[in-house]
Amino acid sequence: MKKIILALVCLFLSLYTSEVSAQRASQPRWNQASWEPGLGMVFRHQEKFSAARVMLGTRNLFIKNRVGAYYILEYRGGIQFAEDNSGFYFRDLAGLNYSVNKSFSVRGGIGLFRKGILQSGAARGGDYFYNNIQFGRLRKEIGITYKIPQYPVSIDICYSTWVGPTATFGYVIPMKKKLGNAPLKSIPVYEKPVVVETKPEPEIPVKVIDTIAKVIDTLEKVVVVEPVKEIQVPVTPVPVPVPVPEPVKPVVVEPVKEKPVNLDSLAKQSTTYYPFNVATLNEANEQNLEALVAYMKANPTCKATLYGNADRLGSESYNLTLSASRANNVKTYLVAKGIAANRIKVIANGETKSTGDTEEERAKNRCVEFRLVKP
Numbered sequence: 001m002k003k004i005i006l007a008l009v010c011l012f013l014s015l016y017t018s019e020v021s022a023q024r025a026s027q028p029r030w031n032q033a034s035w036e037p038g039l040g041m042v043f044r045h046q047e048k049f050s051a052a053r054v055m056l057g058t059r060n061l062f063i064k065n066r067v068g069a070y071y072i073l074e075y076r077g078g079i080q081f082a083e084d085n086s087g088f089y090f091r092d093l094a095g096l097n098y099s100v101n102k103s104f105s106v107r108g109g110i111g112l113f114r115k116g117i118l119q120s121g122a123a124r125g126g127d128y129f130y131n132n133i134q135f136g137r138l139r140k141e142i143g144i145t146y147k148i149p150q151y152p153v154s155i156d157i158c159y160s161t162w163v164g165p166t167a168t169f170g171y172v173i174p175m176k177k178k179l180g181n182a183p184l185k186s187i188p189v190y191e192k193p194v195v196v197e198t199k200p201e202p203e204i205p206v207k208v209i210d211t212i213a214k215v216i217d218t219l220e221k222v223v224v225v226e227p228v229k230e231i232q233v234p235v236t237p238v239p240v241p242v243p244v245p246e247p248v249k250p251v252v253v254e255p256v257k258e259k260p261v262n263l264d265s266l267a268k269q270s271t272t273y274y275p276f277n278v279a280t281l282n283e284a285n286e287q288n289l290e291a292l293v294a295y296m297k298a299n300p301t302c303k304a305t306l307y308g309n310a311d312r313l314g315s316e317s318y319n320l321t322l323s324a325s326r327a328n329n330v331k332t333y334l335v336a337k338g339i340a341a342n343r344i345k346v347i348a349n350g351e352t353k354s355t356g357d358t359e360e361e362r363a364k365n366r367c368v369e370f371r372l373v374k375p
Contacts, residue, residue: 030099030101030102031060031064031065031066031099031102032060032065032174032175033058033059033060033061033065033174033175034058034059034060034172034173034174034175035056035057035058035172035173035175036055036056036057036058036059036068036070036154036170036171036172036173037055037056037057037170037171037173038054038055038057038154038156038168038169038170038171039052039053039054039055039168039169040052040053040054040055040156040166040167040168040169041053041166041167041168042074042076042163042164042166043164043165043166043167044164044165045089045162045163045164046162046163046164047081047082047083049076049079049089050076051074051075051076051089052074052075052076053072053073053074053075053166053168054072054073055070055071055072055156055168055170056070056071057069057070057071057097057170058070059097059099059105059172060099065099066098066099067096067097067098067099068096068097068099069094069095069096069097070093070094070095070096070097070107070109071092071093071094072092072093072094072095072109072168073090073091073092074089074090074091074092074093074163075088075089075090076088076089076090077089090114091111091114091115091139091163092111092112092113092114092116092139093109093110093111093112093139093140093141094109094110094111094112095107095108095109095110095141096108096109097145102147102149103146103147103148103149104144104145104146104147105144105145105147106142106143106144106145107142107143107144107145107156107158108140108141108142108143109140109141109158110138110139110140111138111139111140114139115138115139116138116139117138139160139162139163140160141158141159141160141163141166142158142159142160143156143157143158143159143166144156144157144158145157145170147172152171152172152173153169153170153171153172154169154170154171154172155167155168155169155170156168156169156170261295263302263372263373263374264372266291266292266295266370266372267304267369267370267371267372268370269288269291269292270288270289270291270292270370271288271367271368271369271370272285272288272289272326272330272367272368273285273363273364273366273367274326274366274367274368275366276311276313276362276366277314277322278366279322279325279326279329280329281329281330281333285330286333289330289333289334292304292334292370292372293334293337293338293339296334296339296343297337297338297339299374300343301374301375302343302372302373302374303343303344303345303372303373303374304334304343304344304345304370304371304372304373305344305345305346305347305370305371305373306327306330306331306344306345306346306347306368306369306370307327307347307349307368307369307370307371308322308323308324308325308326308327308328308346308347308348308349308350308368309323309326309349309350309351309353309354309365309366309367309368309369310322310323310326310349310350310351310354310365310366311351311354311362311363311365311366312351312354312362312365313362314351316350316351319350319351320348320350320351321348322350323348323349323350323351324346324348326366326367326368327346327347327348327368328346330368331344331346351365353365
């Protein structure tokens with residue numbers, strides 16, 4: 001046990017010395033916040049078996065970007081584990097790490113749920129230990145971490161008296177966002193102060209200043225500046241010709257003559273057509289009726305008669321009702337647009353004016369026709 005600890009200390013000191021010299025030469029940024037997942041092994045438990053371990057850790061998150069946290073799970077199945085009187089080994093650890101420099105950090109952890117601080121002493125001890133010597137034992141360990149320069153790989157070497165030596169290989173992933181007080185780029189640490197040399201501005205000798213002052217006094221005495229006399233020039237006013245406005249010709253605005261609207265053409269243009277067994281207006285029908293609405297609003301004396309029609313598919317009574325619904329729906333639409341209801345008359349023709357047996361001919365029969373009268 002003493003030989004192992006001594007070997008770890010010697011390894012730590014040798015690597016630390018080389019790392020410090022390298023830092024002094026390059027002055028890099030090293031305490032950057034990072035994630036550190038890893039895999040490792042428990043080499044030799046007191047009961048002479050090994051186990052795998054999985055780690056999820058962070059580094060350089062808190063306290064001036066030096067402290068991080070980690071959590072480890074250890075497991076080995078298919079064994080007879082006397083300490084827990086079970087067929088498997090399972091432990092967990094939670095701990096903190098402290099970065100000494102770019103490559104080295106120290107760490108320590110303690111159990112949480114299995115042989116941990118969240119269990120009672122009796123649950124941690126069990127009947128395995130004699131005379132309660134190990135009663136209340138906690139899973140714990142201490143160790144060091146070495147980060148390989150220029151590679152995102154770290155090596156954790158830890159030890160505990162009961163579980164023995166462990167090693168974990170981690171993969172360093174720099175954090176893209178700030179967590180806690182850990183910025184993305186830490187401030188570089190300089191061991192020697194940086195001195196910036198500045199050259200003083202040249203001073204003007206006192207003798208030169210006195211000489212310049214005497215020359216200025218002499219010039220002020222010799223040079224006499226007389227005030228400039230103003231020369232008054234008589235100004236003769238120039239007559240400005242006043243333009244005579246030309247007579248304005250009156251502008252005659254001729255009234256705009258509206259072109260007469262052909263009521264038969266407007267009525268034929270306003271015809272609305274429907275799919276089979278449909279009586280409601282669609283968007284195309286409403287757009288087709290805009291010209292009729294505009295004309296009837298501009299001509300309050302104009303009256304309209306709506307003729308609802310249907311094809312010959314179905315009974316006569318049903319087609320009569322369908323044609324009446326089509327014509328009434330058009331009337332409702334015109335009234336909603338501001339046309340008085342007493343200016344609109346509805347007549348249902350049913351299938352009486354239906355002709356033809358093809359689908360194209362029947363489609364022409366499913367319509368509402370108009371007759372417009374302007375007294």
